[in-house]
Amino acid sequence: MAAAQDVHVRICNQEIVKFDLEVKALIQDIRDCSGPLSALTELNTKVKEKFQQLRHRIQELEQLAKEQDRESEKQALLQEVESHKKQMLSNQTSWRKANLTCKMAIDNVEKAELLQGGDRLRQRKTAKESLAQTSSTITESLMGISRMMSQQVQQSEEAVQSLGRGIRDHQRWCHSSVSTADAAGELRTPPSSPSRHRCSSTSACPRPPSPCSAYRLALFQASASSLTRLPLPLLGPLSLHQACLPEASSHHPRR
Incomplete structure (x- = not known):
């Protein structure tokens, strides 16, 4: 019975470490994301799923620690559980900071696009005004030629x-x-x-x-x-x- 519990504890610890690494990788992807907003939303959805799995494994490890017969093993496992909880809280803080960084980058990109769009609008407006002036000049020239031919x-x-x-x-x-x-x-x-x-x-x-x-x-x-x-x-x-x-x-x- 004790051997089975040890195997279960070992598997639970391995999965906690795996989910923790996956969460850290996704948080780094969020930091590097420059948009669009849909890509950030997709990354956040994946992070939430990994956090749920990690929290579930930490709770499972805590339950296994409470079921230990020896007090020393119980306290050791409870210390590991606290360490995993602190690491999860640290990951959540990093996740929020990464989201702020990504949203600022997306806002800067959108502002730059708006400025470039304004320049393009001004260029199109200038081109339209020049075209209208050229058309007016051509019309006046044609009218002058028509008057001369009539004379x-x-x-x-x-x-x-x-x-x-x-x-x-x-x-x-x-x-x-x-x-x-x-x-x-x-x-x-x-x-x-x-x-x-x-x-x-x-x-x-x-x-x-x-x-x-x-x-x-x-x-x-x-x-x-x-x-x-x-x-x-x-x-x-x-x-x-x-x-x-x-x-x-x-x-x-x-x-």
Whole structure:
């Protein structure tokens, strides 16, 4: 019976030492833990389980000590029980300190992340403001280009209208000149010689100017005026006739 009790006491002491070492290892893991909080919670759960097992083994050893027949063996085992209890209390104190250290480390990490998050928010805000300013600048540039193109289109329309008026005035002037010259030739030429009348009237009146030549000259002046943004000079009938057919005035017969 005594031998069986000795074996039981020895096994109980071995398990107490094993649980004590496991508790110390878990406490060291808590000290080294830097988060997240879920990892700390998991370690604390394991420590609680080991403490319960250790307390149970210490109580079992205390019961075995009380059952000893010899007073000397009983007192020796009770001293071991007190030593294990003190060691367990020391482990509990270390456990609380380790939790405080770990929670402070987690708080520092969270503060650093918050500061970095604030920097990222400021950077994103600055980037958005820069993007908005760039977009506004591009919009203003596009509006300026649109206004300039509208002005150029308006100038081109005015140039085409002026060109059309000049060509119509020139054609009317040419037709009136030809009619006047034909009438003057009929007065000077006898009616019996129609062939001579045709020759004299042809040589006396100016040749009608080519509308294509006048159109090309006026279009060139309109393009040059639109490019340089200068006011477009209006071409009167006389200027168009002199520009297109300088030879017509030189061949006009003198009276």
